[in-house]
Each structure stands twice: as C-alpha cells, then as structure tokens.
Amino acid sequence: AQTVTQSQPEMSVQEAETVTLSCTYDTSESDYYLFWYKQPPSRQMILVIRQEAYKQQNATENRFSVNFQKAAKSFSLKISDSQLGDAAMYFCAPGYTDKLIFGTGTRLQVFP
Amino acid sequence: KAGVTQTPRYLIKTRGQQVTLSCSPISGHRSVSWYQQTPGQGLQFLFEYFSETQRNKGNFPGRFSGRQFSNSRSEMNVSTLELGDSALYLCASSLTTGATDTQYFGPGTRLTVL
Numbered sequence: 001a002q003t004v005t006q007s008q009p010e011m012s013v014q015e016a017e018t019v020t021l022s023c024t025y026d027t028s029e030s031d032y033y034l035f036w037y038k039q040p041p042s043r044q045m046i047l048v049i050r051q052e053a054y055k056q057q058n059a060t061e062n063r064f065s066v067n068f069q070k071a072a073k074s075f076s077l078k079i080s081d082s083q084l085g086d087a088a089m090y091f092c093a094p095g096y097t098d099k100l101i102f103g104t105g106t107r108l109q110v111f112p
Numbered sequence: 113k114a115g116v117t118q119t120p121r122y123l124i125k126t127r128g129q130q131v132t133l134s135c136s137p138i139s140g141h142r143s144v145s146w147y148q149q150t151p152g153q154g155l156q157f158l159f160e161y162f163s164e165t166q167r168n169k170g171n172f173p174g175r176f177s178g179r180q181f182s183n184s185r186s187e188m189n190v191s192t193l194e195l196g197d198s199a200l201y202l203c204a205s206s207l208t209t210g211a212t213d214t215q216y217f218g219p220g221t222r223l224t225v226l
Contacts, residue, residue, distance in 0.1 A: 033212045043200055045217035091155065095211030098168040099145065100204075102155035 002027045006092055006103035013082045014111050020067075021077045021106045023092030033095040034068065034075045038088040039105075048090070051075065084110050113139055116205050116218035124224045130191040133221045137184050137205030143167075144186035145215060146178060149200040158201075161186050162209035190223075198225045 003026045013019035025034075036048040051059045051068050058066050063083075067076045075094075079086055087110045092103040117136045125131050137144050145168075146158040157170040161180035178188045184205075190197055200222050204215035 031212065033214075035214070037217075042219070043222075044219050045202060045204075047214060047216065050214055095213075095215070097210040097212060099157040099160065099170065100147075100211040100215060101157070102147075104154050 002029070002094065002096065002101050004092055004094060004101050004103035006090075006106050008106045009104070010107045010109070012109040012111060013079070015082055015084060017082055018078060018080045019082055019108065021079075021090050021092075021108070023075045023077070023103055025073050025075065025092070025094045025101075025103075027073070027094060027096070029096050031097060034066075035093045035095055035100065036064070036066070036075075036077045037091045037093060037102075038086075039091065040088040045091075049077065079108075082110050084112065086110050116203060116216055118201075118203055118218040118221050120221060121219065122222045122224075124226065125193050126226050127193055127195060129193050130189065131193060131223060133188045133190075133201055133203075133223070135186045135188070135203035135205075135218060137186070137203075138216055141205035141207055141216075142184050143206045143209050143213070144180060144184065145204045145206070145211070146186070146188050147202045147204065148172075149202060149220075150196075150198070155202075158188070160209065167209050193225045195225050197223065199223060 034051040089105045093100045143162045145160040160168040180186045204217045206213040
C-alpha cells in the first residue's frame with residue numbers, strides 16, 4: 001500500500017527563521033513525483049514545490065527547498081526566512097500515475 | 113490565465129437529497145481530479161477524468177459519480193446524501209492524466225449535509 005507520514009502535526013517558527021517539515025512515504029512504484037502543497041485558512045490548496053523522483057538534485061523555489069532522500073523515501077521541506085504569510089497547513093503528496101496521496105498535514109504557525 | 117473555478121462555493125443539503133458540484137479547469141488542461149477533505153479522513157482521492165473518460169477511481173461508494181464535458185469542465189454528483197458526506201470537495205486540473213503532472217486546485221465547495 002502507498003502511505004505518507006507527516007510525523008509533526010504542528011510546528012512553530014519565528015519570523016525570519018528557518019523551519020523544516022518532515023515527510024516519509026512508502027511505495028513500490030518507480031515512476032512518481034513528490035509535491036508539497038500549502039493550505040491557508042482560505043482552504044485554497046496552493047502548490048509550494050515539486051520534485052521529480054528520478055532527479056537527484058533537490059528542488060528549490062525561492063525560500064522553499066526540499067531534501068529528497070530517495071532510498072530512505074524521505075521528502076522534507078525547508079522554509080527559509082519564514083514570513084507571517086507562510087502560516088498554513090502543509091501537505092506532502094506523492095503523485096503516482098493515478099492519483100495524489102496526501103499526508104495528514106503539518107500546521108505551521110509563524111510568530112512575529 | 114484564470115485558475116480553477118468551482119461552483120457553488122457553499123451548499124447546504126439534507127439527508128437523502130442529491131447534489132451536483134461543478135469544476136472548470138485551467139484553460140488547456142484536460143484532466144480534472146476530485147478530492148474529498150474531511151477532518152477525520154483527511155484528503156482522499158475520488159476520481160479523475162481525462163478527455164471525457166474516467167481514468168482512475170478512488171475507494172468511494174457508487175453514490176459518488178462524475179462526468180466531464182468536451183470543454184473539460186467536470187461535474188461531480190452525490191446521490192442519497194448522508195451526514196458523513198459533509199466535507200470540502202476540491203477539484204484539481206492538470207495538463208495530462210495521472211498525478212505525475214502538477215495538479216492545480218480550485219477553492220473548493222463546502223458541502224454541509226443536515
């Protein structure tokens with residue numbers, strides 16, 4: 001079975017600091033992609049970053065970067081220079097040939 | 113480009129009724145996927161349509177159905193509503209079928225079943 005584990009239900013960070021959200025997954029698929037989405041209070045699901053599983057280089061998108069360890073099936077998200085607008089639920093989601101499988105989410109609070 | 117739109121944004125129904133939700137994908141996107149989000153079960157995949165054909169289906173009862181039109185707009189129908197169907201229903205569009213392509217989400221339809 002394909003599973004996703006986000007072991008941190010809640011995290012907090014001070015403005016301008018760095019925080020890392022963890023995600024592990026289990027799959028026997030060879031063709032997949034990995035996504036992080038954020039869901040602010042508006043409930044709109046917003047793409048944060050995407051990683052192709054066949055690429056060894058970690059994806060980066062401005063202040064957001066991932067640490068992808070394929071053998072360990074680990075896909076963590078690092079947010080640098082945190083901003084108040086980063087406060088949201090963050091979902092890790094492996095994408096397979098048929099569907100996205102979402103983790104349970106990590107609620108990130110950002111303090112001034 | 114306009115994003116994914118969903119109508120209506122909010123719905124209140126009673127048990128036993130049926131409901132239809134609509135999703136318009138980003139222009140040029142041919143795949144529409146539907147997800148249900150509840151506090152208890154989290155985000156779960158319902159089904160995906162690509163070029164008017166259902167390509168993939170999640171583990172939901174037959175009361176949940178959908179279709180896609182030639183302009184890629186999709187509708188989702190839930191018949192004989194149950195209290196447990198209260199949820200946020202999200203649709204997402206992408207260029208190609210499956211979830212290895214980036215999916216862009218709409219704002220969701222909040223369904224409340226009384």
